[in-house]
Amino acid sequence: MNKFSIFIIAAVLLVAASLAYYIRQDQQNRSVTTELALPPEVDTPELEGPEQVQFPVPEPPVQTQQVKPLSACAKSKLDTALEAYEAGKYDVAYERLLPLSEVGNPEAQYRLGVMYLKGQGVKQDFAQAFKLFQKAAVQGHTIAQSNIGYMYAEGIGINQDYTEALKWYRLAAEQGYASAQFNLGRIYDMGLGIPIDYAEAAKWYHKAAEQGNADAQYFMGLMYFEGLGVPKDQNKGTMWIHKAIESGHPEAKEMLKFILDAPDIDSEKK
Numbered sequence: 359m360n361k362f363s364i365f366i367i368a369a370v371l372l373v374a375a376s377l378a379y380y381i382r383q384d385q386q387n388r389s390v391t392t393e394l395a396l397p398p399e400v401d402t403p404e405l406e407g408p409e410q411v412q413f414p415v416p417e418p419p420v421q422t423q424q425v426k427p428l429s430a431c432a433k434s435k436l437d438t439a440l441e442a443y444e445a446g447k448y449d450v451a452y453e454r455l456l457p458l459s460e461v462g463n464p465e466a467q468y469r470l471g472v473m474y475l476k477g478q479g480v481k482q483d484f485a486q487a488f489k490l491f492q493k494a495a496v497q498g499h500t501i502a503q504s505n506i507g508y509m510y511a512e513g514i515g516i517n518q519d520y521t522e523a524l525k526w527y528r529l530a531a532e533q534g535y536a537s538a539q540f541n542l543g544r545i546y547d548m549g550l551g552i553p554i555d556y557a558e559a560a561k562w563y564h565k566a567a568e569q570g571n572a573d574a575q576y577f578m579g580l581m582y583f584e585g586l587g588v589p590k591d592q593n594k595g596t597m598w599i600h601k602a603i604e605s606g607h608p609e610a611k612e613m614l615k616f617i618l619d620a621p622d623i624d625s626e627k628k
Contacts, residue, residue, distance in 0.1 A: 432458065436465060443469060448479025464494040468502045475505075484515030495526065504530035504538040511541070511550070520551025531562060539566035540574040547577070560587030567598060572605035576613070583617060 439454035452473060458466035471490035474483045488509055494502035507526035510519045524545050530538030543562035546555045560581045566574035575598050581588050582595035596618070602610035 432463070436463065439466070440469065443473075443478075448473060452479045459490065459493075462493075462497070464497040464499040464502070467491075467494040467497075468499050468505075471502065471505070484509070486515075488515040495529070498533075500530045500533045500535045500538075503527075503533075504535050504541070507538060507541060511545075520545065524551065531565070534565075534569075536566040536569040536571040536574070539563075539569075540571050540577075543574065543577065556581070556587030558587070567601070570605055572602050572607040572610075575599070575602035575605055576607045576610050579610075580613075 435454055436458055439451050439458070442448075442454065443451035452470070455466045455470050455473075459470050467490045471487045471494065472478070473480055474487035474490065476482065488506065491502040491505045491509070495506050503526050507523045507530065509515050510523035510526065512518065524542065527538045527542040527545065531542045539562045543559045543566065544550075545552065546562065547559035548554070560578070563574045563578045563581065567578045579595045579598035579602060580586075582591045582598060584590065588594075596614065599610050599614045599617070603614065
């Protein structure tokens with residue numbers, strides 16, 4: 359092998375190492391995020407990984423209650439309250455949601471929780487939002503369960519607790535809520551409160567990605583490019599990054615260009 363060939367191989371290996379570093383840095387720098395229904399305009403700190411603690415994967419941690427079907431009258435009142443909310447008439451929405459919430463209606467509890475979280479028609483109160491989400495969540499309200507996971511993960515209205523975040527995200531994820539599935543994947547990918555588990559991360563990313571979640575599609579692509587939790591496969595990686603671009607992910611196009619511009623190590627070695 360001549361000096362020129364050695365130089366070419368060394369250059370290719372350097373670019374490949376840079377690519378791997380770039381991808382992992384991109385993954386580690388992105389905090390767990392979620393798409394709260396009716397997203398709150400609240401500033402949330404970037405997550406920092408705590409010490410990794412082993413704990414058993416729990417059985418379904420919350421015994422959800424059976425929700426009684428609404429009477430025609432109660433359903434009409436709820437619909438009217440939601441119409442007022444959508445119209446920005448928060449005072450009216452609050453007045454109509456409160457009595458429904460007090461008799462245990464999970465949708466009313468969830469909606470009031472959003473209002474307290476965002477300060478819509480009421481003084482912003484994260485602790486009260488958390489309590490209302492919890493009341494709805496134990497009745498099986500999927501988005502409320504995911505929101506509790508989010509609040510535990512970010513320490514909003516409650517002490518930060520990744521174990522609890524994982525528990526609540528799992529409840530929502532197992533019901534098929536894509537945002538919770540993505541966030542559950544991020545917790546396993548980043549090792550937040552638990553040991554890193556790329557196979558479990560890829561599993562939940564894939565479930566969310568199949569539902570069109572742009573963040574999950576993006577990270578699913580990165581997992582395939584790096585062979586983390588899944589067999590390394592550039593074709594599948596490219597496919598998922600393309601899907602993320604189509605879904606409007608802000609960084610996917612730049613990442614795909616960076617990856618495709620990098621030389622193929624295997625072909626250069628040949």
